[in-house]
Each structure stands twice: as C-alpha cells, then as structure tokens.
Amino acid sequence: MSDTAVARTAELAQQPMRIAGPRPGFARGTLSSIRDIYHQRELMGFLVRRELKAKYKDSALGFVWTLIRPLAMLLIYYLALGKFLQAERSIPDFAVFIYTGLTAWTLFSEIINSGTSSIVGNSGLIKKVYLPREIFPLSVVGSAVFNFLIQLTILVGATLLVQRFPTGPRWGYFFLALAVLLVFGTALALLLSAVNVYLRDMQYLVDVALLIFFWASPIVYSWRLVTNGLGDAGLGGGWVEEAYLANPMTLVILGFQQTFWVAGDGEPVPDHLATRLGVALVVGLVLLWLCQRTFARLQSNFAQEL
Amino acid sequence: MSDLDVIRIDGVSKRFVIRKEKSLKERIVNFGRSNLHKDDFWALRDVDLAISAGSTVGLVGPNGSGKSTLLKLIGGILQPTAGTVHLRGRLAALLELGAGFHPDLTGRENVYLNASILGLTRKEIDRHFDAIVDFSGIEKFIDTQVKFYSSGMYVRLAFAVAVHVDPDILLVDEVLAVGDEAFQRKCLERIRAFQHEGRTIVLVSHSLDQVAEFCDRAVVLEHGHVVTDGSPRDALRTLRADFEATRKEELDRAESKLSADDRRARARFIGISLHAEDGETGHLTLAPGQGMTVRMTIEAEDRVTGDWILGMGITTPLGTVLHSTTSRLLGTTLPELHGTAQYEFTLDGLALNEGEYAVKATLESETGAEIDTVPVAAQFSVETPTTSLGPLHVPATLTAL
Numbered sequence: 001m002s003d004t005a006v007a008r009t010a011e012l013a014q015q016p017m018r019i020a021g022p023r024p025g026f027a028r029g030t031l032s033s034i035r036d037i038y039h040q041r042e043l044m045g046f047l048v049r050r051e052l053k054a055k056y057k058d059s060a061l062g063f064v065w066t067l068i069r070p071l072a073m074l075l076i077y078y079l080a081l082g083k084f085l086q087a088e089r090s091i092p093d094f095a096v097f098i099y100t101g102l103t104a105w106t107l108f109s110e111i112i113n114s115g116t117s118s119i120v121g122n123s124g125l126i127k128k129v130y131l132p133r134e135i136f137p138l139s140v141v142g143s144a145v146f147n148f149l150i151q152l153t154i155l156v157g158a159t160l161l162v163q164r165f166p167t168g169p170r171w172g173y174f175f176l177a178l179a180v181l182l183v184f185g186t187a188l189a190l191l192l193s194a195v196n197v198y199l200r201d202m203q204y205l206v207d208v209a210l211l212i213f214f215w216a217s218p219i220v221y222s223w224r225l226v227t228n229g230l231g232d233a234g235l236g237g238g239w240v241e242e243a244y245l246a247n248p249m250t251l252v253i254l255g256f257q258q259t260f261w262v263a264g265d266g267e268p269v270p271d272h273l274a275t276r277l278g279v280a281l282v283v284g285l286v287l288l289w290l291c292q293r294t295f296a297r298l299q300s301n302f303a304q305e306l
Numbered sequence: 307m308s309d310l311d312v313i314r315i316d317g318v319s320k321r322f323v324i325r326k327e328k329s330l331k332e333r334i335v336n337f338g339r340s341n342l343h344k345d346d347f348w349a350l351r352d353v354d355l356a357i358s359a360g361s362t363v364g365l366v367g368p369n370g371s372g373k374s375t376l377l378k379l380i381g382g383i384l385q386p387t388a389g390t391v392h393l394r395g396r397l398a399a400l401l402e403l404g405a406g407f408h409p410d411l412t413g414r415e416n417v418y419l420n421a422s423i424l425g426l427t428r429k430e431i432d433r434h435f436d437a438i439v440d441f442s443g444i445e446k447f448i449d450t451q452v453k454f455y456s457s458g459m460y461v462r463l464a465f466a467v468a469v470h471v472d473p474d475i476l477l478v479d480e481v482l483a484v485g486d487e488a489f490q491r492k493c494l495e496r497i498r499a500f501q502h503e504g505r506t507i508v509l510v511s512h513s514l515d516q517v518a519e520f521c522d523r524a525v526v527l528e529h530g531h532v533v534t535d536g537s538p539r540d541a542l543r544t545l546r547a548d549f550e551a552t553r554k555e556e557l558d559r560a561e562s563k564l565s566a567d568d569r570r571a572r573a574r575f576i577g578i579s580l581h582a583e584d585g586e587t588g589h590l591t592l593a594p595g596q597g598m599t600v601r602m603t604i605e606a607e608d609r610v611t612g613d614w615i616l617g618m619g620i621t622t623p624l625g626t627v628l629h630s631t632t633s634r635l636l637g638t639t640l641p642e643l644h645g646t647a648q649y650e651f652t653l654d655g656l657a658l659n660e661g662e663y664a665v666k667a668t669l670e671s672e673t674g675a676e677i678d679t680v681p682v683a684a685q686f687s688v689e690t691p692t693t694s695l696g697p698l699h700v701p702a703t704l705t706a707l
Contacts, residue, residue, distance in 0.1 A: 004502075004503045005360055006504070007504075008360075008474065008503065009359045009504055012310060012312060012359055013310050015395060019390060020382035020392070020393050020397075021383070021384075042422055043422040043423060046422045047419070050419055053411060054408050057410040057411075058410070129399055129423055130382035131423065301385070303378065303383045303384050304322060304384060
C-alpha cells in the first residue's frame, strides 16, 4: 500500500460513519438540511447561471426577451384597461401603477411556475447524483430574482421619468413586501415541486391557480375600486374584505404600490398594512419551514418516481 | 486494503411499487382500491455488506439482479425500504457520464457546472481546469456548445471531469467502456492510479474480464440476494455457471417448441479425459512445453450427419479462452455419428504459465447450431518456477549490456 493510501485511510478513520442520502427525522433534520444546502451554495450559483444562460442562449436579443413580455403586458393593460376602459380616470399615473403590480406578480408567478417543474425538469441529475434536492427550486428563485432586478430597474427608471421617484421610508414597504413575496414563493415552490413528482397534474393546476390569483390581487385595479365595489354590494369593511386581504400577494402588491406608486398617495390603503405584512412574513416563515420538511420527506422517493 | 470500513450496508431491502396510474383522475377514480393497482417488486432483499477502505469491489449479476439499485443506495440517490447504509468520506458517483451536462452551454461552462455537481469547489475547479481539458483532449472545442459535440467528445469531457474529482469512494456504473481505445486505456490507467492512492472503488460491470482484472473482491447478486461474495475468481465462476445454466434452459425451451422434424440431432459428451505424454491421466500437472491429449466420448441418441463440428478449447478458470480449435479448422471431416464414439485431440507443447486451466468441449451441427457444450469439461494445472505473469509461458532472461 502506498503512502498516500495509508494517509487516506488514517484520515478516513477520523471521520464518523454517516447515513447515505438525506438525514431522516421531521424536526431534527432541519438543521442538517440547512447545512447541506449552505454547502452547495456554489453549485446553486452555477445552476442559476445555467438557467439564465441557457434560456436565451441562441436568441439574437438574449436578455431583452425577459423585458419584452412584461412590456407587452404593460402596453396591453395600459391601452385596453387604462385608455379604452378608462381605468386611468380613477387611478393616477396608471402606467406606473400597473407596472408596479406586474413586476411583483411576474416574480411570484415565475418562482411558482418554474419552481413547480424544477424537480421533474432536472430528473436526469436527480436520478444520477445525490445532491440536496432543495437546490433546484432554490436556484429557480435565484434566476427569477435576477430577472426581477432587471424589471425593477425599468420600474425605477419609469418613476424618474414621471418625476415621482420614491424616497425615504417608502422603501421600507418595498423590502418588507419583497421579503413576504420571496418567503411565500420559495415555500410554495418547494412544496409544489415535490408534489409535482408524484402528481404531474400539479403544473396545470398551478397554471390555473396563478391565473385566478392574478385577478384576485390588486394588480390592474386599485384598492379604492375594491372597497368601492364591496361597499356598493353592502359588504364594505366586513369579512369579505378581510378574506381579500388574507391573500399575501394582495398585501405584497399593495406594499409595492406604497413604494413606487407615488402618485397614489391620496388613495385609500388598508389599515395597518405594515403590521399585516409583518404577520404575513411570520406566517410565511412557518409555512416555509413546513414546506421544506414536507419536501425532505417526499424527496426520498424522487429518484424512483421520476 | 485495510480493516477500516468505509461502506457498511446492514440488512438493506429495497421495494419498488409499480403503480399503474399516475394522474389525479385515475387516483380519485381508483381511490380506496388503489392496492389493486400496485405491484410490489423487491429489487434487494436483506443485503449485508461491508466494504473496507482501499478495496475495489465489483458488483456483478445478470440484468435485473439489483446491482445498480445497490449502487444507487450507496450513493444516497435511493433510500432503502428497510435497513441502513452508512459510509464515510467524500463520495463521487460515475453513474452516467455527463449527467447534468446542459446542451446549450459550452464545454467550459459545463465543466464548471458538472464538477460542482460532483462536489468540487470553484477554487478547486480553477486549479484542475487545465488538467481536465488536457485529459479530455478536446482543447479546440472547449468553448463550443456541448450540443455540437460528437458522443465520443461528450463522454471524454465528462470522464475527464469525473476523474479529477477527489473522492474517497468512487461508484462506477458501466461507464468504463467509453471512447476509443486510446482513451479507454487512459481511463483504466486512471482507475489504477485511484486504487494505488487508496481510494475505494465500487464497480458495476457486465464485463467480467474487467471485474477480474481490477477488483480484489466480487459480489454476485441474483434476484436481490447476495449469492457469492469473495475473490473475483470464485464469483465469476458462479456467475458464468449460472449464465450457462440459463442459456441451456432457454435453449431447451426453444427446442421443446420445435416440431420433431426441425429438432436438432441429440448427442452429448459422456466422458472427457486428459492424458499426459507419459500416460498419466486424471487431474494433470504439466510442466511448460509438455503436451497432452484430450479424449472425448460422445453418445448420440440420433444420427448426426453431414459435416458436423467437434471443438475444444483451453480457458482460464475465469472463462477467458486462451486457445480453441475445431475439427473444421483442423480440416478433418468426421464420419457420421451414431451410437457411442471416441475422439482425441492431441496438443503438442503447451506454452502455458503457472496456473489452473480448464478444457472446454463443444459439439455443433453442420450449420453451427449447438448440440452440446461443456464449459469446464476437465481441469489441469501447470507448474513452473514463477518468473513471469500472465497465461503465456515464454522463457526469458535479462542481462545488463
């Protein structure tokens, strides 16, 4: 036996035996899961870069395509809703208003949509190499955030253009809302990506659910229109309003609008928006933990179900 | 090899549930009766195995015997239904070369991605990058998208990445037979270097010769059970005998379906003996250069007509054929065979080295269809003062000039 071999054996003798694959246990595994994921942060960076690079690799316009879709949506909503349906009249600075909502929503829907298919899409890897599988949905979050930052730049540019640039404590809403969005998005992406392995219908279901929630959040209409509508129906201030506000994405989008939609300062806002966002963040963190543990439970059979 | 275990498998069983439904609709419709739509399949049953540091273990067995499942359990890709798998040290799995290569990325980007998947840090990849590209031998195409690569280039790059990972345990599944011969040799050299460095290698292979060559231990799996665990020689003998039995069984089954007219003539070897030049018989012990005679007795139930072929061969205990000849090759036309008949092959001057050898006998019809085969008809040994390795005996001397 060579010297290197002896040295290697001696070194190995120092290490304890560990269990192959993920650690069992629902609650106990949390820390080791986090540690495993932390160790793979470099790989996650590579995966994010892969997603981004591969997505528009052979197209002439490349990253510009990430902007074209939201810009087209902006144009459609601005013309169809703003001009033709005259939503503009009740919503000042309609273009900024709607782009604010769209920016937040695009991030959320991208995390959920790509996240759901992330495990199935990487089945080749999952069947061949053991990695903490959480990195696949997490790398989707990473690439979605990158695209979001590009859109955000345009949004900030737009606020400069209309000469109503958000300043000071307004940004607090943005960071709080963004945190809520990321926590909920990550939690759902983890859960849905795992469930999608066992039930492939999930990705179609997610499509439909996202469509419904798009219209259930105040993206293309303002909170004033919601309260007016509920008031007309005799439901103002009641449980319907509370149910509407229980949707974390509603709070997130209202939070975004508080920051970027400076022209909407005179418009009504739900009471205690910051507190609501704070509560949503705590609920989201608990949900994130539960979803991660569920993911850890489900992942043991990924390789054979794919 | 040392006494330190790096992999310990205790009472591992793995069950696969074969479900015949996948969509939500089917599950709801069949809810409550879902057990009717499941099939259990035990890929592994109560496997115990301990692999010590620095050893090279070959997992062999027929298709579907659970080899790859066991490898995946060691790799942590699958979880056992019962039992535990423990290991220590850094593990790298060469389960499929280029798993994780993205066709739209360049070779360079894929090297980074794939090495990172196999557990290298960015700094380590930076350090090894030139060596990886050099090993793969595709410097010119490293900045080309991988989708334009030929399959050989693809595999070269993937293997180059894999061997530059610094694992304590390397799992290899059927990937050594890649690339052209020159590259294959490079790969095998690298595996040898790994052995020398005291890394533990677990290898799944259908190439029994490869297992015999590389492994110091072989485990034969069959229907999820460990059948033999020991030296590659014992394991391969078991396995080859099994394959032979399966083949015979299939042949008989095919035969029984044929009508009486199409059926092959039936005849079999009833006795094969070896005789040395000095008249000694039984289990011969020869010196190199000595000759021997192989006497075969055949009993034919039917008449075997036409230019039928009688053949013999000398094999190693592992089944590698060293020499074989037939009546046709020797230019001898044999008379029609019926009843009992005897034949004799005379071999002059066997240039064999020290070791155990086996004699194989074959009987074929005019068209080459098998009538009877005995893979190990007789055994003999050769004794010589050991001055060389390998099956061939060549007298050699060395002088300083």
